[in-house]
Amino acid sequence: MAQLSDDCFAFGGKLLAVEQAEALIAERVPPLPGTETVPLAAALARVLAEDLAAPVALPPFFNSAVDGYAFRHADLAAQGETRLAVAGRLQAGASAAPLAPGTAIRIFTGAPMPPGADTVMMQEDAREDAGAVLLPPGLKRGANCRPEGEDVPRGAVALAGGRRLGPAEIGLAAALGCTRLAVRPRVRVGVFSTGDELAEPGAALGAAQTYDSNRFTLMALLAGLPADIADLGILPDDREATARALAEAAASHDLLLTSGGVSTGEADHVKAAIEAGGRLVFWRLAIKPGRPAAMGVVDGTPVVGLPGNPVAAVVTFLHLARPLLLRLAGAAAEPLPRFTALSDFAYRKKAGRREYVRVSLDFGADLPVARKYPREGAGLLTSLTQSDAFAELPEEVTQVAPGDRVHVLPFRAVF
Numbered sequence: 117m118a119q120l121s122d123d124c125f126a127f128g129g130k131l132l133a134v135e136q137a138e139a140l141i142a143e144r145v146p147p148l149p150g151t152e153t154v155p156l157a158a159a160l161a162r163v164l165a166e167d168l169a170a171p172v173a174l175p176p177f178f179n180s181a182v183d184g185y186a187f188r189h190a191d192l193a194a195q196g197e198t199r200l201a202v203a204g205r206l207q208a209g210a211s212a213a214p215l216a217p218g219t220a221i222r223i224f225t226g227a228p229m230p231p232g233a234d235t236v237m238m239q240e241d242a243r244e245d246a247g248a249v250l251l252p253p254g255l256k257r258g259a260n261c262r263p264e265g266e267d268v269p270r271g272a273v274a275l276a277g278g279r280r281l282g283p284a285e286i287g288l289a290a291a292l293g294c295t296r297l298a299v300r301p302r303v304r305v306g307v308f309s310t311g312d313e314l315a316e317p318g319a320a321l322g323a324a325q326t327y328d329s330n331r332f333t334l335m336a337l338l339a340g341l342p343a344d345i346a347d348l349g350i351l352p353d354d355r356e357a358t359a360r361a362l363a364e365a366a367a368s369h370d371l372l373l374t375s376g377g378v379s380t381g382e383a384d385h386v387k388a389a390i391e392a393g394g395r396l397v398f399w400r401l402a403i404k405p406g407r408p409a410a411m412g413v414v415d416g417t418p419v420v421g422l423p424g425n426p427v428a429a430v431v432t433f434l435h436l437a438r439p440l441l442l443r444l445a446g447a448a449a450e451p452l453p454r455f456t457a458l459s460d461f462a463y464r465k466k467a468g469r470r471e472y473v474r475v476s477l478d479f480g481a482d483l484p485v486a487r488k489y490p491r492e493g494a495g496l497l498t499s500l501t502q503s504d505a506f507a508e509l510p511e512e513v514t515q516v517a518p519g520d521r522v523h524v525l526p527f528r529a530v531f
Contacts (some may be wrong), residue, residue: 131402133511134435134470137411140397141439145418147446148303148370153296156289159281162299163342163447168275170292173265178229179208182260185242185249186233187220189257198251202244206230220249229261236260268292278448280342300446302344306369307334310351310358310377310386311424329497330375330429334422337433337531342445343371353377359389366393366417370444373437376424378410386410386421394419402511404471405494406432411440418444425494431472431506434530453529454508456521461488463516465509472506474499475524486524500527 151165180186185202192198200220206212208226215221215230223229223236235257243250268274274292275285281297289297314328315321328350338345348365351358351374358377365372377386390396390412397411405428410421420437422429434452442450457477465471475486489503505524509516516522 132398133402145443159297163445164279165298166277167273170268170274173270174268180223180236181262182238184236184238185220186223189235303444304370305343306346306348306365306372308348308374312353314350355385358385359392363393366415372419375422375429378408378421402469427494454523457484457486457524459520459522471509474503475507477504
């Protein structure tokens with residue numbers, strides 16, 4: 117477990133900008149120590165611990181990229197068709213004998229190029245005629261071929277350390293013949309909800325209770341990240357019990373997440389509980405929804421207290437918990453994916469605060485059109501299921517008009 121100092125996030129301001137929070141994490145949080153070696157099939161979503169140098173070239177030999185005819189480019193006439201005798205056929209996986217000058221060979225995708233051959237004519241561009249092939253002029257030397265090492269030369273860095281391993285990275289490692297990879301340890305994350313008003317799904321609801329959703333949303337958000345997730349249940353609205361639970365969980369986890377209890381109400385105890393066992397770094401972020409968000413350290417373990425409103429919890433998770441977890445996991449920085457869309461709505465906001473507006477996206481034009489969800493409450497779970505993205509409105513923006521360009525964070529890419 118990485119032991120952080122209580123003041124590792126020290127910040128003197130009252131309202132922390134999103135970039136400041138992310139910079140504090142990047143600068144002051146060290147990755148967890150240690151590595152382990154896992155089978156390739158178990159490496160998905162893990163973080164590569166060191167550079168992976170290619171043990172073989174990819175592709176490992178000079179081969180044809182298409183079905184067609186392999187020949188010597190020097191035999192191709194500059195004008196008019198070239199007639200070459202077809203000396204045989206060569207399929208993928210077969211060995212290639214040297215190609216005699218003035219001949220061609222029928223070749224299939226992935227088959228090794230015969231020694232002497234340097235160019236392939238696609239089969240649809242050639243004509244067979246009585247044991248020969250007729251080739252039109254104009255093809256460049258090396259056309260339709262894949263040189264040895266074209267994708268990755270032998271010994272080159274194929275994957276950099278710190279990269280999170282997805283399907284493409286797993287496939288590349290397999291193509292290089294790797295069966296095991298050295299990876300960083302998963303981050304042990306404990307997830308709490310807080311509040312006497314919450315009940316476990318499936319339990320009987322009290323007269324003033326609602327089912328807890330945030331804990332399950334957060335665990336689902338964590339599922340695609342390099343994390344071992346522990347469901348730590350619901351904390352009561354009790355300062356001492358909350359402080360005790362955080363201290364106990366800090367001893368066996370690398371990161372703690374809570375939702376609720378970080379505002380200024382008399383029943384909001386997370387801030388005080390963090391301070392009781394360590395240091396509260398900040399509890400207000402210049403963001404909407406999600407301003408009440410606490411970050412601190414308890415017994416060397418970082419704690420992120422997210423808001424209780426579901427939409428605010430998601431927004432602050434993306435900007436605080438996600439980068440913090442990736443940093444602990446030793447992953448290279450992964451900015452949230454954004455693309456440009458055209459607003460179809462008018463909107464006003466305060467300067468100095470970043471806002472996230474739920475939108476649906478209409479595609480078909482040069483740029484997608486972002487249509488604002490008709491309601492704005494941060495407690496509306498259906499606003500996430502009935503929208504496609506967050507429109508991100510930067511701190512300096514004070515109004516948006518129809519037709520303005522906005523950046524959007526698509527849910528499918530960040531959830």
